[in-house]
Amino acid sequence: MPARIIGTGSALPALLVSNRELEKIVDTTDEWIRSRTGIESRHIAVEETTTSMAIEAAKKALQDAKVSPEEIDLIIVGTISPDHYFPSTACEIQSALGAANATAFDISAACAGFLFGLGIVDAYMKAGTVRTALVVGAETLSKMMDWNDRSTCVLFGDGAGAAVVRSDESGIMSMVQGSDGARGNALTCEGRRVNNPYKKNDTSLDYTKMNGQEVYKFAVKTVPKSIEEALLKANVKADDVKYFLLHQANLRIIEAVAKRLGQSIEKFPTNLQECGNISAGSVPVLLDHVNREGMLQKGDTIVLAGFGAGLTWGATVLIW
DSSP states (O other): OOEEEEEEEEEOOSEEEEHHHHTTTSSOOHHHHHHHHOOOEEEEOSSOOHHHHHHHHHHHHHHHHTOOGGGOOEEEEEOSSOSOSSSOHHHHHHHHHTOTTOEEEEEOOGGGHHHHHHHHHHHHHHHTSOSEEEEEEEEEGGGGOOTTOTTTTTTBOEEEEEEEEEEOSSSEEEEEEEEOGGGGGGEEOOOOOOOBTTBOOOOOOOOOEEOHHHHHHHHHHHHHHHHHHHHHHHTOOGGGOSEEEEOOSOHHHHHHHHHHHTOOGGGSOOOHHHHOBOGGGHHHHHHHHHHHTTOOOTTOEEEEEEEETTTEEEEEEEEO
16 A cells, blocks of 8 residues: 655754844855845754754654554654764654654655655555654754855755655555766765774864755756656646645756746745755655645645755655
């Protein structure tokens, strides 16, 4: 049986930092950021962590779904900014929720992480091994930024989104996923370098580096193509989709995708104006916003799409 989303939740840091505030600490302007990205502000963690936001989002999703922690069979977290290399964020969520019956693990697919997590859950459910799952996308990207690099630090924000998924008669209709590691150097952040008694290295941590033009060209070509493939697999026309919920990286990218698909921009809800790019948290945070605003009705057809570092991408057509 396919996977169906039955509840959503999200959590954002209390501190909201506007472009005007960033002008005081970064060599940039509100006009420069808005005109190139559409971003007006972003939530930045102070006391919050990737784990704490993931737990909060997960609790809200369980409450929305009216599902107890004991019913969860599987927890998957998409993140590139965990608090620990181990234990996994998913295991920390399992402990905090008391989801004693769940198997838990993290995946690293950057901005497509939540979509990849949904794909794994859907496969488990079609195999009949999982009935109820929790998929989370959570990031604290502010700790991975060089705050002297105006080309990257102004783009990203922190937050977490979650969805409870259950096997049902209808739900995910199709899933398209892909990777292009040959172009992975367009968006990078190194981990720890080898440093031991036999090899000495600089132990300072690296920061996020991005070739914005390469990422933009990748996104405007790959995202509409993956959505078209997913629609074809699901035998659904773009005109029949109520909303396209895309990764919130750049308003120009979203507008380009809408144009390529021949769809009104009104069918592409956004929250990047307030949240910026939250990587794996982007799609589930937006999904929760749309859900809680009452914009979705049972039986609606929607499309979710994520794309980013790796390079990775994913798109899914589903029935709400």
